[in-house]
Amino acid sequence: MTIASDFSIHTTTKVISYIGAAHGVSGAGYYTVLELHRWLQALAADAGATGDDYMDISRVTPSDKQFDTIITLVNGYTIDAAASEHLYSGSIIQAGGDTIFDGMQVIAGAGAHIQVIQIGAVLSNDFWNSVPYGTGVKGLNPDAANGIACRFMLKVRDSAADIDGRRLLLQTREFGYSYTEFKLNGTSRGINVAALTYASDLNNQTASGTVAGWSDVANLTAGYNGLDVNADSTLEYYYSKWDRGSRSINQFYERMKYLTRRGETTTLYGLAGHLFRGITHEVAVTTPRTSTIAEGVAASWSGGTGQVLARDSAGTATKVWIQLLTGIAPTAGQTITVGGGSVTAASGTPSTERALSFPFCGVSTGSAIIGAYGFALETADLSVNDKLFDLTNTLRNPPNLVTFTVSGLVVSEDYLLVGPGNSGALVENQFTLNGALTGASVTSVVVTGSIPADTPATGTIRIKRANGAFSRHPYSAWTGSTFTITSHDFSSNNAANGNNAFISYIDTLAGATTASFQATYVTDRELFVRRRDGGATPTKTFETAATLGVAGGSVAVQRLSDA
Amino acid sequence: MSIAINWATKVINVPRADLLFVSTGLYELDVDAFRLALKDLEDSVDGVAFPDTHRHNTAVILSGVTYSRTFEIINGYTVLFEDLGPYTVRCVGANHNIADVKVVNQVSMLIGNSSGLITVATGSGPSASSIADAVWSHINRSTTPAERLEIANAVLNGVTF
Numbered sequence: 001m002t003i004a005s006d007f008s009i010h011t012t013t014k015v016i017s018y019i020g021a022a023h024g025v026s027g028a029g030y031y032t033v034l035e036l037h038r039w040l041q042a043l044a045a046d047a048g049a050t051g052d053d054y055m056d057i058s059r060v061t062p063s064d065k066q067f068d069t070i071i072t073l074v075n076g077y078t079i080d081a082a083a084s085e086h087l088y089s090g091s092i093i094q095a096g097g098d099t100i101f102d103g104m105q106v107i108a109g110a111g112a113h114i115q116v117i118q119i120g121a122v123l124s125n126d127f128w129n130s131v132p133y134g135t136g137v138k139g140l141n142p143d144a145a146n147g148i149a150c151r152f153m154l155k156v157r158d159s160a161a162d163i164d165g166r167r168l169l170l171q172t173r174e175f176g177y178s179y180t181e182f183k184l185n186g187t188s189r190g191i192n193v194a195a196l197t198y199a200s201d202l203n204n205q206t207a208s209g210t211v212a213g214w215s216d217v218a219n220l221t222a223g224y225n226g227l228d229v230n231a232d233s234t235l236e237y238y239y240s241k242w243d244r245g246s247r248s249i250n251q252f253y254e255r256m257k258y259l260t261r262r263g264e265t266t267t268l269y270g271l272a273g274h275l276f277r278g279i280t281h282e283v284a285v286t287t288p289r290t291s292t293i294a295e296g297v298a299a300s301w302s303g304g305t306g307q308v309l310a311r312d313s314a315g316t317a318t319k320v321w322i323q324l325l326t327g328i329a330p331t332a333g334q335t336i337t338v339g340g341g342s343v344t345a346a347s348g349t350p351s352t353e354r355a356l357s358f359p360f361c362g363v364s365t366g367s368a369i370i371g372a373y374g375f376a377l378e379t380a381d382l383s384v385n386d387k388l389f390d391l392t393n394t395l396r397n398p399p400n401l402v403t404f405t406v407s408g409l410v411v412s413e414d415y416l417l418v419g420p421g422n423s424g425a426l427v428e429n430q431f432t433l434n435g436a437l438t439g440a441s442v443t444s445v446v447v448t449g450s451i452p453a454d455t456p457a458t459g460t461i462r463i464k465r466a467n468g469a470f471s472r473h474p475y476s477a478w479t480g481s482t483f484t485i486t487s488h489d490f491s492s493n494n495a496a497n498g499n500n501a502f503i504s505y506i507d508t509l510a511g512a513t514t515a516s517f518q519a520t521y522v523t524d525r526e527l528f529v530r531r532r533d534g535g536a537t538p539t540k541t542f543e544t545a546a547t548l549g550v551a552g553g554s555v556a557v558q559r560l561s562d563a
Numbered sequence: 564m565s566i567a568i569n570w571a572t573k574v575i576n577v578p579r580a581d582l583l584f585v586s587t588g589l590y591e592l593d594v595d596a597f598r599l600a601l602k603d604l605e606d607s608v609d610g611v612a613f614p615d616t617h618r619h620n621t622a623v624i625l626s627g628v629t630y631s632r633t634f635e636i637i638n639g640y641t642v643l644f645e646d647l648g649p650y651t652v653r654c655v656g657a658n659h660n661i662a663d664v665k666v667v668n669q670v671s672m673l674i675g676n677s678s679g680l681i682t683v684a685t686g687s688g689p690s691a692s693s694i695a696d697a698v699w700s701h702i703n704r705s706t707t708p709a710e711r712l713e714i715a716n717a718v719l720n721g722v723t724f
Binding site for chain 2: 468563
């Protein structure tokens with residue numbers, strides 16, 4: 001095929017149409033804008049029109065060339081949409097500048113599927129992802145030798161108005177591959193280059209059908225919420241609180257990719273997954289305000305639209321975090337309408353652009369996650385190597401939560417006690433009571449000195465009573481020197497001031513073949529493990545020393561018959 | 564009331580009602596049942612915080628003969644039989660050391676231990692002369708000179724003890 005056979009020029013409308021084979025079909029033709037211009041100029045120099053070509057020397061000049069990559073169709077000549085799909089490497093300006101097609105050149109791995117987002121929506125006619133006949137690889141007009149995945153033109157101006165300010169967002173979101181995006185804040189005439197990455201993601205190798213079933217991963221709080229990620233007793237704020245369920249942190253990462261992969265329409269914060277990008281702007285807001293500001297809803301202002309992902313208060317918000325969808329972020333003093341309410345962007349620097357991560361959750365190292373701005377999981381799902389950035393963009397490191405596990409237990413037979421140890425013996429005087437316990441409903445136990453930082457958040461303690469026994473007391477919290485215990489009657493058989501007490505890290509009749517506790521690692525702690533079974537099939541007492549180390553610890557109990 | 568342990572004093576209380584009545588003034592303690600009762604206390608919520616009460620070796624069969632189990636109270640625990648006046652406890656079912664850790668009161672014991680071949684220290688044990696010296700020293704401490712003279716005369720007169 002030749003350009004002459006692939007294009008026709010209408011006699012009266014002067015519309016240049018593509019009449020060749022369709023994309024992916026044998027013979028489909030693609031030409032540079034310069035080739036089009038050369039062809040038109042050649043026709044214009046002909047002595048007379050032939051075939052379906054209206055053009056000859058008697059007609060007005062059809063095109064003008066400023067540069068090889070910028071062709072202006074003049075004197076009423078235009079190309080139609082189909083023709084624009086078969087031209088590349090430059091811009092076509094027509095209708096006196098009222099319509100512009102700009103050239104796109106995507107730098108990416110061969111075969112990349114490119115999504116183009118215009119006016120906040122993915123362009124459904126993604127002809128540039130067609131597979132040229134005989135190649136088997138996606139991408140029109142590729143140049144593999146130069147790393148070019150595809151070249152094409154897109155209409156960026158129509159009816160004398162730029163389409164969303166000629167803004168385009170190009171992205172790759174192929175499951176199993178790296179996610180990237182390239183933002184064009186207003187295309188230019190000629191060739192606009194978008195650099196993307198299309199490489200296999202080694203941390204995303206699970207089949208999508210498998211990941212599709214990981215529905216136990218859920219966002220517990222889709223909006224502004226406080227978490228104490230670094231366990232310093234002070235809340236930091238994030239716009240999400242994900243629960244990774246039974247999944248590993250890398251599986252969680254894969255699930256996040258799945259929820260935002262190409263074609264995913266399940267919504268996140270009110271946006272289809274394949275459009276969700278995370279927070280792009282933090283906007284300081286002030287009065288006047290009306291009504292309340294919701295989260296996960298659309299927002300608009302003069303010159304732009306977005307989606308509210310979080311705000312620090314429904315009624316008196318001072319900060320709103322948005323994903324910009326169209327236009328530009330709010331400027332000082334602009335009224336931002338959110339649902340039925342509105343707030344006003346503060347003066348000064350009301351909008352702070354925030355860096356995005358791809359995928360929106362951040363980066364997986366395989367065993368840890370480096371979170372995107374404002375992204376968080378619940379603290380129980382984090383480990384020491386994870387890194388999160390709160391909404392102030394401050395790095396927060398989770399503490400080293402380690403797990404100590406005792407295995408080999410027999411359900412409903414073994415009673416297990418794990419307490420503080422020293423030289424292989426149970427330390428009964430880990431604490432001494434700072435004040436006698438004599439009340440009828442005691443809920444607070446104060447000990448001398450500080451409770452160690454590696455004490456589990458909840459658990460049990462043992463307190464020595466007047467009868468010499470160490471009674472067991474569940475606690476729901478601790479701080480400083482005080483345990484908050486389940487209400488207990490100490491009015492008889494009380495516990496005197498100075499009596500011993502200790503943390504029983506595990507103190508239970510086995511409910512499963514393993515038992516464990518989780519604590520923040522500070523320094524190695526010696527533990528004492530005792531397992532007893534005096535039931536119908538008695539066993540000898542098992543006792544051993546163990547260590548809660550930087551990677552936690554474990555003990556497999558032995559069971560020797562004592563019948 | 565049943566067998567209980569005072570964790571503060573480490574005293575194991577054995578009610579007489581828990582013993583098997585044999586005849587007037589004579590009761591029987593099944594040492595193995597006693598052991599199992601202690602094990603049940605050890606794996607309770609209260610008991611698990613405290614050291615073992617005893618050490619146990621089960622019965623073994625050797626050349627067709629069943630050698631009895633052994634049971635030893637350890638870690639400073641003592642055994643207190645309920646003091647309801649004089650009565651005797653006959654222990655059965657195991658060789659044991661209960662008599663060594665029994666709280667002294669009006670209750671007496673028939674220990675019931677039986678040994679076969681035992682192992683004694685050799686080489687560094689007492690010599691015959693040191694035993695004789697020890698006996699003589701004990702006699703000197705526990706008798707008056709007149710009593711010692713009376714004993715000597717009796718020996719000379721052919722009286723045997």
